[in-house]
Amino acid sequence: MSVLIFDSFLTTTEIIDVFDDAAVIEAMLQFEQALAQAQAAEGIIPQAAADQISAHCNVRNYDIAAIVVASRRAGSMAIPLVKELTKAVAQADKDAATHVHWGSTSQDVIDTAAVLLTRRALELIDSTLLGLIRRLLDLAGQHLNTPVLARTLMQPAQVTSLGFKFTGWAAPLVRARTQLRTVAHRALQLQLGGAVGTLAVMGNKGPAVVKRVAAELGLAEPQSNWHTQRDEWVRLGLEVAVLAGSLGKIAKDLSLMAQGEIAELAEPSGQGRGGSSAMPHKRNPVSCMIALAAAGRTPQRAAALLANMPQEHERGLGNWQAELAEWPGLFISAYGALHALREAMDGLQIDSARMLVNIEALQGLVFAEAASIHLAGVIGRPEAHRLMEELTSQAVSSRQQLSAVVVAAVKTDARLSGKIDLPTLEALFDPVVATACAANLAGAQLSSLQASLA
Template identity: 55%
Template sequence: MSVFEGFLSTSETLAAFSEHHFVDAMLRFEAALARAQAQVGLIPESAAQSIVGSCKVELFDVAKIVRDSGRAGSVALPLVKSLKEAVGLFNADAVAYVHFGSTSQDVIDTAMALVTREAVSLVQADLAKAAQALLRHAEIHAITPILARTLMQPASVTSFGLKCVGWAAPLVRSRDRISQAARCALNVQLGGAVGTLAQMKGQGSQVRRHMAEALGLGDPGATWHTQRDEWVALGCELGIMVGSLGKIAKDISLMGQWEVGELAEPSEPDRGGSSAMPYKRNPVAAMAALAAAERAPQRVAALLQAMSQEHERALGAWQAELGEWPQLLMAAHGSVRALAGALPGLQVDAARMRSNIDRLRAELPRDAADEWFDPALAVPAGEIALAQALVLQARLNPPQLAR
């Protein structure tokens, strides 16, 4: 991690994709594999117990495993080697059953699904918080008049409530789509060398099903080594979410300029300061979201590019995807966390919004001022805002079915 990733991402997402946590997820795969194979009689129960007992990350030199991965061409190879050594200390007969019938991509893809599930859960929680904050502002400011701007110029009067609904709606839709994409993408990977699970003697589908249940992942019913569509679809949805957050951040930063003065991020000690100009209050939440919006498209493009994978196992493309994926999640959560923290305390200057309208009206012919810039135009905009806010609230908080 570079020094700059810390303030553009979050400690939780950085921890989820840390070396230690990823190796732990790989060991969870190996333990689940051994348990499942013992359940269907593929390996002895004693061997499974020895393997499971050794799958504890604190027993391993994680830094060495990661260092050795460059030479091996995969982090799975030094991990499996170390696991066999650990198992052999207690049960030499069980060593032959470590990683039995599996392959490097099986353990790495499944581990990536496990840590991604944690990161997506963080994203979804903050996405709901950001959307809720916007809908609250929409209710409070349903009929607060504000200039609508098209092509960066005043266009008419709308309401700040309707503007907030317009910001919230894509976030609510993204939350729904990310949930659906995650359900499709977060699956166990188990296919063996070429996807046939030949070493498992017809028990492979049962093993995969048991593993999915144990790990809380989906059972895709087949191997997806070079079938990256569901996985990349999740990445695309995260990229779209970041774009929507970037749009909100761009609007807030423009409305927060001194010359406009309609919005400001929360005022807190040490927030948005300047090393040279102590009087400044920089919009740091908008900055983080805009930085993510600059970075995420390249990450998503790299995922799409990496879909052109050769035959049953990719040479380079899958490995490129592995490098890009955590960066996308880090940017995505950094973006949504920044706005989720700032939006509830967003400072709305309704008086400045009105004065900007009045100043423009004074410079226009009376007919144009009354037709396009009458503050009363905020009332019908507010009615639309409240109606749409109710719909979005229902999507965010669906009624619970009675038990």
């Protein structure tokens, strides 16, 4: 697969190599070799023919670029590859050449190759995802009691725990890892059905051949071919898409918290990372950029997989091919986002002092709900809510801390004076105290997430 420059800078060489043109052809040849050996073991073709076919299933012996070009006219990459494999075998043994690709069809070899490559891609995703999850859980444990502003509709809302935010980021990733493993167990299966999926050419030995080929390639044995029944395969792709969306959520939050005016978190810097061609002071969140780019493109890829599921009869016309074209990009993009955020979290810079400054700059307004609930114990919720609206307006107009305004009002209000414990009321305006509920919830969730990883 040739990856355009604007794709390649948003991902890594490792994942590009998984779906490289040579890797695709090599995987197709793996299928042809396994098929020949399985058929020989079942007495369908001579063992000598299987050995000749196997001997010529070396990707280095083929002009990959020429095969790609020829496939445009043939309508399938398998056709020119099988032609070249047959030609190579014929030069050594003409009889053996007649048994190349026996009883199989183009979709068998291409789908199975895609499965083999996807398995490698998932191994990369799983190991990097595990590393990112562990890092987030470590950060969560370290910052259970670190106060930070929670924001709703892009506005300051209340004080929460930074650890609570980190566990919130980690939880969907833990679920994604579990789902990917579960779905992959079903989706990573051999494709082998022959022309119309009935294994007709191999007769009653067809199922035994399927069993042997699946075992040789380390793939699940299918109950039947899935040439146009794409549900399990597409479901795997959609789980990758959901992962990309969860990564985008993390990147969105991180990029907002890294804005210069907020400056609570920052990606690692140095070595040319996140610089600007015009402004030396810039510190661009490039990991977030990569993850958000993936999240922005993934829905279209996922939609393409779904849109192309209604495939005609026993072989799709254009829709299977469209699915194939979208598939590598989905994994390449998602892994790029995953790798980028792993880098960001490994070197994440946390400014807890700035978090407190941002809380204090709001004059205690983010504690208004807690104070209102406390006052409601004496004067009822509607009256407490009305009073706190007045007091918050007074604090804003006078540029005072809300705590001072509330304490003064309590002292002068006959309904409240002597009935409210002032130290308890004042403690409600302490950012560390305000994190207690979030910290407790995060601690419980953290233990659960760690247990699920184990």
